[in-house]
Amino acid sequence: MGEIHSETLLTTPLDALHRELGARMVPFAGYDMPVQYSGILAEHAQCRDKAALFDVSHMGQAVVRHPDGFAAAAKAFEALVPGDLASLGEGAIRYTLFLNDAGGIMDDLMVTNAGDHLFVVVNAACKTADFAHMRANLAGCTVEVLEDRALVALQGPMAAKVLARLDPAAATMTFMTAGPLNLSGIPVWASRSGYTGEDGYEISVAADRAEALARRLLAEPEVGASGLGARDSLRLEAGLCLYGSDIDTATTPAEAALKWTIGKRRREAGDFPGAAAILQQIKDGAPRTRVGLRLEGRQPARAHTDIVDAAGRKIGEITSGGFGPTVQAAIAMGYVETAHAAPGTKVSCMVRGKALAAEVVTMPFAPHRYFKG
Amino acid sequence: MAKLYFSEEHEWISVEGGIGTVGITEYAQEQLGDVVFVELPEVGTAIEKGDDVAVVESVKAASEVYSPVSGEIVEINEDLADAPGQVNQSAEGDGWFFKIKLSDESELDDLMNRKDYDAFVEGLE
Numbered sequence: 001m002g003e004i005h006s007e008t009l010l011t012t013p014l015d016a017l018h019r020e021l022g023a024r025m026v027p028f029a030g031y032d033m034p035v036q037y038s039g040i041l042a043e044h045a046q047c048r049d050k051a052a053l054f055d056v057s058h059m060g061q062a063v064v065r066h067p068d069g070f071a072a073a074a075k076a077f078e079a080l081v082p083g084d085l086a087s088l089g090e091g092a093i094r095y096t097l098f099l100n101d102a103g104g105i106m107d108d109l110m111v112t113n114a115g116d117h118l119f120v121v122v123n124a125a126c127k128t129a130d131f132a133h134m135r136a137n138l139a140g141c142t143v144e145v146l147e148d149r150a151l152v153a154l155q156g157p158m159a160a161k162v163l164a165r166l167d168p169a170a171a172t173m174t175f176m177t178a179g180p181l182n183l184s185g186i187p188v189w190a191s192r193s194g195y196t197g198e199d200g201y202e203i204s205v206a207a208d209r210a211e212a213l214a215r216r217l218l219a220e221p222e223v224g225a226s227g228l229g230a231r232d233s234l235r236l237e238a239g240l241c242l243y244g245s246d247i248d249t250a251t252t253p254a255e256a257a258l259k260w261t262i263g264k265r266r267r268e269a270g271d272f273p274g275a276a277a278i279l280q281q282i283k284d285g286a287p288r289t290r291v292g293l294r295l296e297g298r299q300p301a302r303a304h305t306d307i308v309d310a311a312g313r314k315i316g317e318i319t320s321g322g323f324g325p326t327v328q329a330a331i332a333m334g335y336v337e338t339a340h341a342a343p344g345t346k347v348s349c350m351v352r353g354k355a356l357a358a359e360v361v362t363m364p365f366a367p368h369r370y371f372k373g
Numbered sequence: 374m375a376k377l378y379f380s381e382e383h384e385w386i387s388v389e390g391g392i393g394t395v396g397i398t399e400y401a402q403e404q405l406g407d408v409v410f411v412e413l414p415e416v417g418t419a420i421e422k423g424d425d426v427a428v429v430e431s432v433k434a435a436s437e438v439y440s441p442v443s444g445e446i447v448e449i450n451e452d453l454a455d456a457p458g459q460v461n462q463s464a465e466g467d468g469w470f471f472k473i474k475l476s477d478e479s480e481l482d483d484l485m486n487r488k489d490y491d492a493f494v495e496g497l498e
Contacts, residue, residue: 039461040432041407229406229433298410298457300430323409323432330410352412352428 012057013210029124031058034227043226051156052226060127061146064118082272084263088113103274104249150210155200158222175370197238239363254281289341292363295330301349379490402464413449448472
């Protein structure tokens with residue numbers, strides 16, 4: 001046992017702060033990241049009950065510009081994703097997917113209409129490939145990767161109250177909108193979004209101001225530091241996909257229950273990568289579907305656990321699973337044959353030779369509490 | 374007077390009158406983090422030394438627990454079903470996993486005493 005510190009791991013601008021706070025650091029997507037500080041259950045509760053601060057600086061941030069402005073940049077970007085970007089009002093954010101020509105998901109990402117350009121946030125593990133994909137395929141656009149910016153997330157029911165104390169403009173932003181704020185003299189780009197199911201913000205800040213901002217936020221009585229461990233249990237309870245586990249190039253938006261990310265205009269035009277395959281799946285029904293599972297007891301069923309029907313026949317596999325600290329039960333998401341995907345369907349999860357009883361349920365497991373104004 | 378022994382797999386066993394009480398060490402619970410479920414063997418199960426006899430599930434991962442001795446399971450800690458957090462709060466006390474009737478007390482000679490185990494853990498860090 002013992003901690004692994006490879007010299008090749010990258011660090012975020014908050015590395016020294018994590019160590020000062022006593023974080024347990026682990027390698028994640030090439031970065032040395034805090035998996036926990038005091039403990040995952042306490043950090044999970046911190047986010048559900050108050051406000052939690054996460055370092056997500058390992059994620060990729062980029063600005064996409066077109067000489068003719070936002071509309072032209074949005075049009076170029078739509079060639080790579082199924083989301084309707086052209087209709088985004090200024091400051092509005094869209095959750096969307098990079099798709100390959102077979103309809104497989106290359107990454108999930110956030111795209112914001114930032115006025116005269118697009119602001120893009122992608123997953124850490126995919127960012128090198130994503131940026132290369134963007135540079136190669138965004139006709140007429142420039143892609144500026146923001147290497148010198150950190151990203152922190154302030155999430156939880158008290159996040160808005162805390163942030164409004166530093167800049168009152170934070171209070172009136174609504175879910176999935178973004179804009180500039182000035183947090184006690186630190187200029188940031190704040191998005192009212194997150195990966196926990198709670199209200200909150202993702203805050204892009206200059207790398208050399210990130211520690212000052214984090215310390216300023218942690219000085220507020222409602223705020224505590226939370227690590228990647230709690231981030232994972234929070235997002236699972238919120239029913240949100242983890243790229244590389246729940247979605248990847250072998251899954252399509254139709255299978256992944258992400259049809260809603262395909263804009264109506266885009267669906268009618270069929271003008272996104274893999275449209276033929278995906279629209280066919282939507283028409284005929286996908287062979288398998290991503291579902292939520294609630295187990296009867298506390299025993300977790302983790303990723304790669306087989307899901308079987310009443311007769312013991314394998315009907316699917318778990319892609320994310322664990323104990324949900326807020327729901328106080330073992331929960332999971334995974335793919336099952338579509339005939340077994342209806343909420344209420346009884347299934348079993350095979351853990352170390354034992355069949356754990358479970359039921360297909362509607363996600364999220366813990367209700368989303370976004371601020372919609 | 375019970376005698377306490379430790380394994381390199383971070384289990385402890387406290388032996389008195391031929392019965393050993395087994396759990397995981399303070400170091401092990403610290404490494405695992407918050408425990409949310411413990412899968413225990415059935416009373417009456419015959420166990421060989423080194424068998425994976427229990428599974429401890431933290432929020433992050435599942436870890437196997439190996440029996441430090443051979444014998445028969447005579448009791449399990451039923452409290453862990455509703456309060457698995459006892460493993461974190463009192464790993465070497467109320468967080469015990471099971472009691473085993475030893476079939477070969479000489480197997481205890483392969484285990485460490487507290488001082489040697491502490492030095493072993495020191496060497497891991």
